Amino acid sequence: MKSVTIPPASVARLPLYLYALETLQSEGMGTISSEILANRVNVNAAKVRKDLSFLGTHGVRGVGYDSAVLGQEIREALGLTRDFGVVIVGIGNLGAALASYDSFGAARFHIVGLYDTNPEKIGTRIGDLEVRHLRHLAADVAEHDVEIGIITTPTAVAQEVAQQLEDCGIRSILNFAQTVLHTENAAVRRVDLSTELQILGYYLRSDRG
Amino acid sequence: MKSVTIPPASVARLPLYLYALETLQSEGMGTISSEILANRVNVNAAKVRKDLSFLGTHGVRGVGYDSAVLGQEIREALGLTRDFGVVIVGIGNLGAALASYDSFGAARFHIVGLYDTNPEKIGTRIGDLEVRHLRHLAADVAEHDVEIGIITTPTAVAQEVAQQLEDCGIRSILNFAQTVLHTENAAVRRVDLSTELQILGYYLRSDRG
DNA sequence: TAGTGTGAAATCTTTCACAGCA
């Protein structure tokens, strides 16, 4: 791997820059400054330059960045130069919604499997995928090259599912269940609606004149 | 407002502690140590104690914390001692999934309105709410006491919807669209699937032996 | 001249380590 380690806080912003660059490019902005990019992403221009400096230096002093080149640099830094197989476990309302959400950033992420344990769900179709019983997970993951698992199960079984994903060799998990997962090696990112609402609730607190 | 300002990083963890405490309580753990709580939330025990110290001191040296009392303290710090009205704008797959997701942390958050502009959606029901045209937003927000808006629209209209939410006096927005919103005063939290996947993708990069 | 790249300062966050108390 050529690239140096990028600080986590910067990594988390790279997708935002990438999206903004794609938008700017589609608006015909071939060259952009850190200032413009910063405005789009709601951050400070110095932060943009610092973040981009971790990818190497690709700007031109007095001019700015070539949006196409910079976009490509970010894609490379993020490893978005290849495809990723994704499975979703737990095909309730949320899982089904994510399954049909096809415009996953630059189409590098492909949902290749949907799993549930509810007999009523098994065999139903979403797009061109059929919901399969969770017992098929291990074999399917081995056959297709799956690297990311999304957990949209009820909270009670999320930990157990995480374990199964890890046992299949999956190293990255996106957890929509309310619980905090414990994993051996897998990287986990947690997305939870009620947590987000509670955080917003805190900031509403003092806000009230 | 009695409470001191809590650092953002701590605020973001309080909902996790709260959820863990509720679980521990339901397991019959009336008293818990920072160590136990830390394990549940996957953080360091000193961090738990530091975070809790911002709420005032409620532990007993040599013993630990009373999980019921501590839970209540966290609820108060987060402002979860009253109800919050929530509206969802954009009733596609994701919006509909969130609308039917009723167990919003401790039931303090109540969805009171669903909006869309697609004539085919207007008038359909989810649970006991009917999807209404977005043009009713302002009047509805004024009538019910709505404080939080969730945006699950297509990216292209998210900014415009954010503006409308702000114009109605909403000060907190949860944004599921891919774009970064620009607001005058409203606090925004952004949740985006493709961003999360891209971040996970980065950590898969170097990981590969 | 306009805008990058980056040391250095400022700020925020985490972790350590231990005094103090039930």
Place this chain on the structure above:
DNA sequence: TGCTGTGAAAGATTTCACACTA
């Protein structure tokens, strides 16, 4: 004795400010 509460140290992140250069 066991665990909290917290100063102080370490580490990470953000921001400033300016040398540099196309």
